[in-house]
Amino acid sequence: MSSFWCESAWLDGGPVRGVRVESTNGRTTSVTREPRPLDGDRELRGLVFPGFANAHSHAFHRGLRGRTHADGGSFWTWRTAVYALAGRLDPDGYRELATAAFTEMVLAGWTAVGEFHYLHHRPDGTPYDDPNAFALALRDAARTAGIRLTLLDTLYLTSAPGKPPLAEQRRFSDGTAQAWAARVRAIPTDEFFRVGVAAHSVRAVGPADLTVVAETGWDLGVPVHVHLSEQPAENEACRQAYGCTPTELLDRAGALSPALTVVHANHVTDADVALLGARQVSVAACPTTEADLGDGVGRNRALADAGAVLALGTDQHAVVDPFLETRGLEAAARLGSLRRGVFDPAELVAALTTGGHRSLGLEGGSIVVGQPCDLVAVDTDSVRTAGSDPAQVPMTATAQDVTDVVVAGEFRVRGGQHETVPRERVAEILRSLT
Template identity: 55%
Template sequence: MINYWAEHAWLPDGWAERVRLTEADGRFTSVITGAEPEPGDERLTGMVFPGFANAHSHAFHRALRGRTQSGRGSFWTWREKMYALAGRLDPDSLLELARACYTELALAGFTVVGEFHYLHDDHEGRRYADPNAMGRALLEAAREVGLRITLLDTCYLAGGLDDSGHRPPDPVQRRFSDGDVDHWSGRVADLIATETEPAGLTRIGIAAHSVRAVPAADLGAIGAAFPELPLHVHLSEQPAENEACLAHYGRTPARLLDDHGLLGPRTTVVHATHLTADDRARLGGSGTCACFCPTTERDLADGIGPARELADAGAPLALGTDQHAVIDPFEELRGLELHERLRTGERGRFGTEELITAATAAGYRSLGWSDGGTIAAGQRCDLVVVDPSSIRTAGSRPDQLCYAATAADVRRVVVGGRTIVADGLPVQVTPDLTILDRLWEDA
């Protein structure tokens, strides 16, 4: 059992002062406000937030940072560089890369990551001796860092969609595809059956990559394969996706998912950028979560999605870093509000409480951790301590600290009662960052 004491902590009702937290077996057992520290209490020096959730990650994209920024282009030209990187990875190099990425996530204050995983086979599209070797590399990287992970094993069957239908996977996409839903579900079932996690850090979820990569006839089967697991889908990230779906199916991607039973509280749609009023009503009315990735959506010139309208319609909002051009939970939660300001010309579109919920509890729920992301008795003991007196945060009111802080202000990170970042440094692993250069040798 550990007793913590904090001058300030973010609780379900907002900021509270002089908070005494008791942890046992990785969970908060009591949370008392207005308390004085007792002998033996461990003082948390700074502002204490619940653990931040990264609800959408592609760990291997971290190697693209600083290599895809020059020259004109679009999402589609960026994708070609991403595919080139994907073709260079194997289980060993993916483990190294994910270890570096997840260490950076932990240092930034993320305590759980949703890894949207579709690099399944080798670069020729052949299964490894262990068909889940790539997924296990990601799980192992998270364990080494001490990060919670939901591995969202992704079904990816087609190479694209146009008005004539779905194309077979391109050569570079062959390693993404299991061929059909039955082979995908069989591999996922094996992963679930053989992947144990005694520390309680690992969960498995599922994903349909997008309506571009999964024919409509297969959507329902994906949803029905593992009905108890969280389900994620890329949705309407680009206008071209909507146009192709309308041309071939006569309906938007959101309506297509709805028609096949994929919308609902267990589902999270990622990006949700280019939506119609009907799309927003379907997502909100079904309680489908929408995960926004503001730093990626602006980096890739995707556009700005209708976050406020989705929230008002009833859709919970979560946040992710997607391609990791930036890894900073404060940048993402600020981006949710600041993009709204750019889009509407109005300030204060989201309150602080809404932004922090999107960055914490809502993301945890979207990844199947409904008992995390909140500092309350019975919840998992995941917390982040932020320096309120750094050169960036000094002078900030507590309720506006999230507008001033950055990942550099994170001093301590605790997951399940175990410290994984102390004094701004990783505790459990020091990654070899040369992988970020070695992957591009001879490119």
């Protein structure tokens, strides 16, 4: 059994002083009010949040940080750098890069991550001896970093509707949806490594195969993800090919359900918003990436009001900071609405916690009995947070203020230091990419 005394903890949508949390076998068994720690308690100072769930990650994109920001261009020109990096990776190299990316996440307070995984085979498209070599490399990286991983194994078949993959996309493709589904079913899972499914986008997966992805997810009882309306060009290509928006195409394929997460949804119509809300889908917003790539301002307030559930992700990892994602969500909404306080702090924390866990098909996101004991302690007396109303710390803190991270009742970060992966090792891995 482990016990933690929290100076303050985020319970029921706000901070509560003096909270004691007990856990057994990684699960919370008791949450009580205690003004002071008891003998044997491990103290967590500041404000303690439930673990944060990163709903959308491409781990290998971390290798592009600081190398594309001054190049200008657009999302589509940036994509050429993504393909160039992907073409250089093998499973061993990806294990190293993902270890660095996942360790940075844990240091920032993310205790779970959804890895939108489409890098499957050799550059010419032929499988490795183990066709899931990349998936298992990601599993190993997550174990080393100490983060819960939902691997969202992604179907990728076309470069555009009806067109074969480009040469640089061949390693993403299994050839058919049926071959992809058979490979996914062979991936071994455990308590900390779950498998979900994804269609890359309506650009890369046609209507019949979207149905295969959705049915595979339902059959396995796992979450389903898809990039949706990130760019206007995606919407226009879908209209030309199928006579409808990407959201409408997903609906025709029977894919819209509470098990589905749509990523971005920046350029959705009023009808799309109503449809996504009515089906109670999750929406994974990635504000720092969307700003970096010039994706546009999403309609997240309207989506939430319609019935969708918001989650947050770091996507390409231009920034790995849960609090900057929350503030990015609010800032974009302010810019679009010309008013402040579009989301209150409790809604922003919910997107980081309960919303993210729902998106990934995971338990967690609250400090309550029966859930995994995942905790994130934030310094409330730093140069950034000192003087903040405790309820507004989500609007002032950054990843630098995360002091301690607990996953399954065990410290992964203590005093700002990762328990098993030194910061110097993370830097060494990332420097090796140059």
